[in-house]
Amino acid sequence: MLAVEDLSIGLTVHKEGIPVVDTVTLGVEMGEAVGLVGESGSGKSMLCRALVGTLHRHSAAVTGGSIRFEGEELVGAPESVWRRVRGRKIAYVPQSSLAGLNPVLTVGKQLTGLIRSAKSEIAKSEITGGGSARSRARDLLEMVEIPRVDSVMNERPHQLSGGMRQRVVIAGALARSPSLLIADEPTTALDVRVQARILDLLRRLRDQLGMSLLLVSHDLAVVQEVCDSIVVLYAGAVMEAGSQEAIRRRSRHPYTAGLVAAASMDIAGGFEPIPGEAPSVGAWPTGCRFWPRCSLTLRVGEGDVHGRCSTGSQPLPVEVEGRLTACTFASAMSEGGGNRSGEAGAPG
């Protein structure tokens, strides 16, 4: 239903033309949940904004590639098309929950407004029960486990706690029964128990209504919870993409292996699974963007960075054992040695 192909995003002011997302391909099928992971600054939020047509608010624009949603091309689509799609068919939970809410309207007004604006009667009652817009709004808040729903309906965003605000935004995104939900770090303010229940809710909506999900998270554990497949982004490019299982247990890309190791690691341990820092936008290295931090290149280069890693351009993802991997030496990962994903062996 969503097919992103060779999508590139560049900045439009000051550093005009500098890429933040580069030739990204990913797809979300109907009823599928896809996880998008990667370190801070890798371009996850920019990619989401491209999918809801709001890049211009962040001094960026699509510079190449295509976004097809339910057969329709969205790159370069007029605002009238976006108005039909954005929020209705593709709902978006932005990373900052304040950005997803109107500061002056009460929670009740915002939710009932969204519910009333939904196009068809069917859409209105799919997720919530029947009844008035107000009672549906209350249903939505209860679904996301908002306490003291009656008073919260009459409160404004600044009166809510961080975690409540985050859940109100999720409720708002679900209000119009979207066919695709894009959620950018939707549970960062919630404890593991509430998080698990919200993720479970998303999973149920996917199963029962066939809602598709693109879930962005810096936390691999969150993504594993709900997603069928995972896309790993690094410095604007896809490093690896495949089924959740394949990525988690047998990654063929050294960056993914590092992420998997980090996820199962003790924070206080002082052990760095991926040494160094991700490069800034505008300062991506030539060749494979990951080479300055890669341990595999040292292994295949017998102690030095392999020439094929540090020259040329970012390797494009190619199929390796049922997953797409963007590493010239991906096959060397499967021979063990440099593969740390084995020892990471994330439980369950």
Add this chain to the structure above:
Amino acid sequence: MSTPNGGLVGSGLIVVFGRGGSAFRAVDQVDIRVERGEVVGLVGESGSGKTTVGKVLAVLHRPTSGEVRYDGRPLVTSVRGLPREVRSRIQMIFQDPYSSLNPRQRAVQAVAEVFRVWHSRSRQEARSAALDMLAEVGITQEQAFLRPRSLSGGQRQRVSVARALAVEPHILIADEPTSSIDQSAQAQMLALLTRIREERGLGILFITHDLRLVRDFADRMYVMRNGAVVEAGATGKVFRNPSHQYTRDLIEAIPGGSAPASDGNARRGS
């Protein structure tokens, strides 16, 4: 109660929001203390009152009743009324980093301003100190010249941490300071906080929903529920013998979670 080490103490704190029939007690008789050089975890369900307690302790919100003392002196007025010296002693990192940064200021300006205003550094000095501080939280030179709108979520969070630390507070109230950053960046930030705590005796109230962080970094901890503190004590003790069901549930939900090796911060100084 005297606090020889110059601690921040809130006693009998009550915060009521709204009036009449819709009045709601967000904080209910809370006693809480953070001393210099210690890390205190504050955990609890979403909406249990953690942020509100943090704001009251940072003298950003006036409690309905109860009092906050620092170094034995009561802090009762609004922030503007406090002596400058006291104001600089207590800093808060806000849960939503977006709302706490000035949208027109580049990251480096936001931090340099602190060095100029609080530490009377020259323009030049302030700028280079700001770049150093930002580098410590993992913000590169290029990113330092971006405005909040152009920073990613995790970058924004790190800038607001850098800004609060630049004040060189004695007590830092950190409200979910690592919620938007990945493990590597998290480890880096926690190492930085640990170092400053050791070098300068920084006391930290660490508000978080991530019990792993409390287990690994906090000497003591408080658990809140419905506005009240339902559990308090040395981290090791609470983990080994949680008295409240909510605490037990959270501990059990930690992936591979178990008690730390000893009371307090088991890995301090490592």
